[in-house]
Amino acid sequence: NEIKGGSMHLIQVDSVQRWMEDLKLMTDCECMCILQSKPISIEKEEQNELILSSQYSTCDN
Amino acid sequence: ASRSAGPAHRMEASCLELALEGERLCKAGDCRAGVSFFEAAVQVGTEDLRTLSAIYSQLGNAYFYLHEYAKALEYHHHDLTLARTIGDLLGEAKASGNLGNTLKVLGNFEEAIVCCQRHLDISRELNDKVGEARALYNLGNVYHSKGKNVANAGTHDPGELPDDVKNALQKAAKYYEENLSIVTELGDRAAQGRAFGNLGNTHYLLGNFRSAVLAHEQRLLIAKEFGDRSAERRAYSNLGNAYIFLGEFETAAEYYRRTLQLARQLKDRAVEAQACYSLGNTYTLLQDYEKAIDYHLKHLVIAQELHDKIGEGRACWSLGNAYTALGNHDQAIHFAGRHLEISREVGDRSGELTARLNLSDLQMVLGLSYSTNNSMMAESHAVENSFNGGRPRGRRHSMENMELMKLTPEKVPNWN
Numbered sequence: 234n235e236i237k238g239g240s241m242h243l244i245q246v247d248s249v250q251r252w253m254e255d256l257k258l259m260t261d262c263e264c265m266c267i268l269q270s271k272p273i274s275i276e277k278e279e280q281n282e283l284i285l286s287s288q289y290s291t292c293d294n
Numbered sequence: 295a296s297r298s299a300g301p302a303h304r305m306e307a308s309c310l311e312l313a314l315e316g317e318r319l320c321k322a323g324d325c326r327a328g329v330s331f332f333e334a335a336v337q338v339g340t341e342d343l344r345t346l347s348a349i350y351s352q353l354g355n356a357y358f359y360l361h362e363y364a365k366a367l368e369y370h371h372h373d374l375t376l377a378r379t380i381g382d383l384l385g386e387a388k389a390s391g392n393l394g395n396t397l398k399v400l401g402n403f404e405e406a407i408v409c410c411q412r413h414l415d416i417s418r419e420l421n422d423k424v425g426e427a428r429a430l431y432n433l434g435n436v437y438h439s440k441g442k443n444v445a446n447a448g449t450h451d452p453g454e455l456p457d458d459v460k461n462a463l464q465k466a467a468k469y470y471e472e473n474l475s476i477v478t479e480l481g482d483r484a485a486q487g488r489a490f491g492n493l494g495n496t497h498y499l500l501g502n503f504r505s506a507v508l509a510h511e512q513r514l515l516i517a518k519e520f521g522d523r524s525a526e527r528r529a530y531s532n533l534g535n536a537y538i539f540l541g542e543f544e545t546a547a548e549y550y551r552r553t554l555q556l557a558r559q560l561k562d563r564a565v566e567a568q569a570c571y572s573l574g575n576t577y578t579l580l581q582d583y584e585k586a587i588d589y590h591l592k593h594l595v596i597a598q599e600l601h602d603k604i605g606e607g608r609a610c611w612s613l614g615n616a617y618t619a620l621g622n623h624d625q626a627i628h629f630a631g632r633h634l635e636i637s638r639e640v641g642d643r644s645g646e647l648t649a650r651l652n653l654s655d656l657q658m659v660l661g662l663s664y665s666t667n668n669s670m671m672a673e674s675h676a677v678e679n680s681f682n683g684g685r686p687r688g689r690r691h692s693m694e695n696m697e698l699m700k701l702t703p704e705k706v707p708n709w710n
Binding site for chain 1: 310313314317345347348349351352355358373385388391392395398399428431432435438439442445446487488489491492495498499525527528531532535538539571572575578579608611612615648
């Protein structure tokens with residue numbers, strides 16, 4: 234029991250700590266790229282904003 | 295074109311026709327086909343440089359959408375050159391912004407900043423508020439990506455942000471805030487939502503967890519306003535993460551549960567797995583090991599389904615530890631063994647070492663005479679000596695303590 238309370242407690246915090254280290258850099262970002270378009274068709278100036286969502290869990294795709 | 299039109303006019307018409315078809319196809323979501331028509335239009339050529347500039351711009355955007363960034367770069371560059379040549383200032387602003395985005399994705403942050411700054415300067419010169427807001431948002435994104443990119447390289451101590459990372463992230467926050475004040479003035483709620491989300495993430499990376507929570511709460515409100523469930527889901531997981539670092543584990547668990555619920559509704563298995571993993575770890579922090587095991591098992595199932603070996607290894611490691619905490623040593627040994635197998639399979643040396651130590655700990659607790667124990671421990675030392683990470687070193691102390699404990703007279707009745 235002494236052993237369980239000591240080193241065993243250390244072990245199970247181990248994997249949580251690793252998760253927390255990764256978590257520090259883990260962000261779910263909004264779309265990171267807003268491109269603007271130049272319409273060819275001479276219609277009314279429509280919404281000339283092209284939004285490209287980034288994939289989840291990364292910010293830069 | 296009419297019958298009496300000369301060949302040149304027919305060429306004009308055909309370039310425009312090809313370009314219009316390309317535009318229509320891209321709008322319909324078929325960028326691959328759209329690109330072919332635009333390329334053909336460029337081949338035919340046109341005297342109308344404004345139309346040509348628009349073709350280059352749309353080609354650049356289509357290639358960007360198709361993830362062919364080198365091609366996107368080429369065409370946005372053509373567009374920029376042409377816009378400057380014909381003195382089209384608004385066209386130059388747009389081209390600069392698009393080029394900046396492309397350079398950012400290619401990891402060329404310094405040039406991306408120059409381009410986005412040009413977009414910003416021209417927009418201000420033209421008193422174009424919408425363009426100014428977009429340029430500010432893009433600048434924020436470039437600095438955010440730059441900061442995250444360096445932080446991810448991980449050449450620093452965990453928990454310590456290098457100065458260049460901090461500077462980039464602080465600049466990102468500044469630009470998002472400037473963007474936010476303009477889009478608020480313009481009453482553009484969707485743009486506000488995006489700015490709050492990215493501002494929250496920037497504060498989070500900087501370690502300003504309270505500010506991150508405030509921004510993500512705003513993001514959540516706007517997501518609900520629009521019925522945007524993906525954005526709502528993102529806000530929940532970002533809030534959960536921030537509350538972990540604020541030490542408010544119950545609140546974090548609540549947000550992770552909402553993340554999980556929405557991930558299931560949106561049928562996003564990868565996000566569902568991540569939410570289960572986060573919940574497992576959060577319940578471990580709350581020392582509710584039964585719940586932790588429940589969620590780690592859910593994570594394990596999805597990781598296997600998605601053929602995510604790394605995730606599977608993490609799940610087994612976590613499960614081994616949770617079962618150990620409950621004193622269920624049979625299950626603990628089973629999962630520690632799986633953790634060892636998977637770590638070997640994926641070539642994760644530190645995982646392998648951790649799993650070995652866990653297994654030998656468990657075997658000692660069970661008082662098993664493990665036949666290969668000595669050779670296994672010798673091998674552990676060898677692995678550890680070649681391993682430069684700091685993690686297992688703390689564990690060695692506990693191992694040594696265990697050795698000492700095993701040798702204390704009370705523990706060993708036959709001690710002489």
